[in-house]
Amino acid sequence: GQQLNQSPQSMFIQEGEDVSMNCTSSSIFNTWLWYKQEPGEGPVLLIALYKAGELTSNGRLTAQFGITRKDSFLNISASIPSDVGIYFCAGQSIIQGAQKLVFGQGTRLTINP
Amino acid sequence: DAGVIQSPRHEVTEMGQEVTLRCKPISGHNSLFWYRQTMMRGLELLIYFNNNVPIDDSGMPEDRFSAKMPNASFSTLKIQPSEPRDSAVYFCASRVATSGSYEQYFGPGTRLTVT
Numbered sequence: 285g286q287q288l289n290q291s292p293q294s295m296f297i298q299e300g301e302d303v304s305m306n307c308t309s310s311s312i313f314n315t316w317l318w319y320k321q322e323p324g325e326g327p328v329l330l331i332a333l334y335k336a337g338e339l340t341s342n343g344r345l346t347a348q349f350g351i352t353r354k355d356s357f358l359n360i361s362a363s364i365p366s367d368v369g370i371y372f373c374a375g376q377s378i379i380q381g382a383q384k385l386v387f388g389q390g391t392r393l394t395i396n397p
Numbered sequence: 398d399a400g401v402i403q404s405p406r407h408e409v410t411e412m413g414q415e416v417t418l419r420c421k422p423i424s425g426h427n428s429l430f431w432y433r434q435t436m437m438r439g440l441e442l443l444i445y446f447n448n449n450v451p452i453d454d455s456g457m458p459e460d461r462f463s464a465k466m467p468n469a470s471f472s473t474l475k476i477q478p479s480e481p482r483d484s485a486v487y488f489c490a491s492r493v494a495t496s497g498s499y500e501q502y503f504g505p506g507t508r509l510t511v512t
Binding site: 315317319324325326327328329332334372374376383384385387389390 | 428499501
């Protein structure tokens with residue numbers, strides 16, 4: 285089945301630094317979603333993208349839907365300790381099935397205060 | 398508004414026992430998804446329902462797993478008999494199945510340990 289390649293797998297940064305992570309696919313997606321998961325909790329939706337080239341912000345988070353429709357990135361500006369967690373990208377495509385999401389492997393973010 | 402509710406949050410059971418996980422989707426959502434999360438395999442879709450009807454169960458590992466959705470506000474995932482390799486975190490997610498929106502909202506999960 286389809287797969288999403290998410291990178292990096294983990295990041296260790298200092299508080300205040302900016303963060304960038306991305307997801308790529310060999311096939312086209314119609315929707316990109318970004319989730320954050322904290323220990324012991326379920327993934328929480330951060331940003332949803334529906335159009336190629338779309339750039340959407342949610343506070344210090346900014347995500348973009350790549351113009352090729354095969355990639356997306358998530359940026360976090362001026363990181364703070366509560367940004368710690370695992371960030372997942374998820375994509376939806378006709379090939380996968382209209383209702384199904386394909387998830388990346390996650391990027392684990394650790395912040396040193 | 399209440400999010401997706403799952404119970405129990407933690408379940409520890411012995412191999413061979415029956416396990417039932419429960420989910421209450423967000424009110425008004427008409428699609429429900431069951432996922433399993435492990436370190437090795439990440440998030441895997443097991444089955445999903447539209448309007449209480451199972452649409453795709455191709456992710457269900459084997460016949461030991463079954464899922465039901467008797468009404469719009471309740472679903473169960475049952476494992477019988479359970480095995481140690483079923484140990485994982487099981488998530489339920491829901492969404493509104495309208496055209497153009499694919500956002501799924503996850504519950505807190507049930508951490509299952511089979512000894």
